[in-house]
Amino acid sequence: MRRMLVCMMFDTAENFQAIEPFGTNLSQGAADYPGLDEWRNFDVQQAPQWYDETVLEDSLSELSHVPPLVFAGEVDVLRERLAQAAAGKAFVLQGGDCAETFAGATANKISSRVRTILQMAAVLTYGASMPVVKMGRMAGQFAKPRSSNMETRGDITLPSFRGEIVNGFDFTEESRRHDPRRMVQAYHTAASTLNLIRAFTTGGFADLRTVHSWNKGFMSNPAYARFDELAAEIDRAVRFMEAAGADFDALKTVEFFSAHEALLLDYERALTRLDSRTGLPYITSSHFVWIGERTRQVDGAHVDYLSRIRNPIGVKLGPTTTVDQAMALIEKLDPNREPGRLTFIARMGADTIRENLPAIMEGVKAQGAQPLWITDPMHGNTITAANGYKTRRLEDIMSEVRGFFEVAQATGTHPGGLHIELTGDDVAECLGGSVAVDESAFDERYETLVDPRLNHQQSLELAFLVAESLAR
Known part of the structure; x- marks a missing residue:
């Protein structure tokens, strides 16, 4: 059923030529595209x-x-849009999310993040x-x-949790086993998530004329009050343009890209x-992908x-990055210096960004x-709270954002974007805010599995x- 949904969702999209099935053993039929499998060396x-080579081969063949x-x-x-941002x-x-979970791929949780x-x-x-x-992690x-x-933990040592595409969070030998079938489950979960995202962003949910309704269900606080004020201004602008005969079809849907x-x-x-138009390889798991600080x-x-x-x-760039x-x-x-091809994601830390990023x-x-x-x-701003929870301070996050804009302005560089881990839920994981979250709330409202x-x-x-x- 899930595969049928994916096929229906893309039945009018451009055709792709599938690369031949392959396994980790190159002698078993890896594709011939020049250099594509050099990474294995x-x-x-x-x-x-992975716990079983045969299961791995079967899973990769299915994918x-x-x-x-x-x-x-x-x-x-997306590449064109990113080129505009770079300019x-x-x-x-x-x-x-920091790390998506299979159980978290529900309509309510996805819609709240969107x-x-x-x-x-x-x-x-x-x-x-x-x-x-707009791009979602x-x-x-x-x-x-x-x-x-x-x-x-105590006398027991097990493999670390590496995300649900690899193993489970529960601290048991069976859960922590690296299971390649989880990659297949991740694919189907991603397909369901994309189905919902496309429905939300093209079916009226994202219509800017309903901007007032986006705050329903949330408690009143200064952040929401300020958003309601902005929504009222947008409403007035929309009504004025509507009276002037403007066409608002563009407000009904939004472009929303996936990233991981x-x-x-x-x-x-x-x-x-392989793209049937050009014969060039595209990763089709996501529109945008990045390389982390540990793998760059x-x-x-x-x-x-x-x-x-x-x-x-x-590419994530940490505080030890050099110009070379x-x-x-x-x-x-x-x-080839192609506009929109490469994004540098600076993750320096509030205390070091003003020192390390300018050079x-x-x-x-x-x-x-x-x-x-x-x-x-x-x-770059993760700390451990006194009660043992991994956390971040909103004031540090905001300080690093300010530092990024200061450095960009000083170097004549466009501050082109913001990359954050967020949820649409009322969790307590980061400290601070206009309605301050403190450590006492962690025991009841701390939900993330990683960061x-x-x-x-x-x-x-x-x-x-x-x-x-940006307005300055």
Whole structure:
């Protein structure tokens, strides 16, 4: 049934030529596209240790035959949108779960995440008078890198939780086993999620003329009150334009793209297809994929593989990044300097961004390169609370965002986007906010399996800060 839904969803989309079935053993029929499997000869960081080679082969073979989740035409549109952002004519908003779960792919949870991103985009668009490219960390963000392969609790040591595409969160031997069938389940969950996202963004849910209804169900607080004021202003502007005879068809639907970290190369390779128009390879698991801080080695497998596919790609840059490393990544991933091809996602930390980012931005600019620069103010600001929970302070997140805009302005670079971990639910995972979350709320409202996320109210507060920074 799920495969039927995917086929129906894309029956008018561009056709793809499927790459031949393949396994981890190249002698068993890997595709012939030049260089596509060179990554297997490099060091593959963060690779799972699958428990059964036969099950892995069967799972990858199945994934190599399923319908693509996204299509070349959609990916090409996104590349054009990102090129506009790199040129200073748009702003990118990437948001969603730290690590998606299979159980979390419900209509209510997906709609609340989409609604939060749409609300943030409305704030940014109206406040900064700039188009916003909307992208969800959704329909594929099932894998997470870990600093340690193993986790110990008491006298028991088991493999670390690597996201539900690899293993389970429960601390049991069976749950923590690296099971390749989970990749197939991740594909079907992503398909269901994309079905819902497309329905929400094209079926009236995202109509900007219903902007007032997007706050229903949330308690009154300063962040929501401020959004209601903005919604009233949008309403007045829409009524004026309507009276003037404007056509509002463009307000009924929105473009919404999917994104995730391309951590599991087995999964991405199995879902790579050749575009029938050009014969070029596209990852069809997502419109946009990025390489994390732990896997961005220029001579590593992740960089090699993503250098060979046509999707727009991102790279996380941490505080230890040098100009030479950034330029080496540009030469490998975007040698032709194609607008919209490469995005640098800075994740420096509030205490270091003003010191470390200027040299990188200036050095890249001096070399004539123009990647899209966006900020990830989440991952450099993770701390452990007194009660043992992993958390982040909203004030640190906002400080890093301010620092990013300050550095961009000082170096003459367009601050092109925001990349955050968020949820549309009323969770308590990050500290602070206009209705302050403190550590006492964690025991009842802390839900994330890996990293802490901004809740709906905190996400809106951040959007207003960014809008003000863009409007200056």
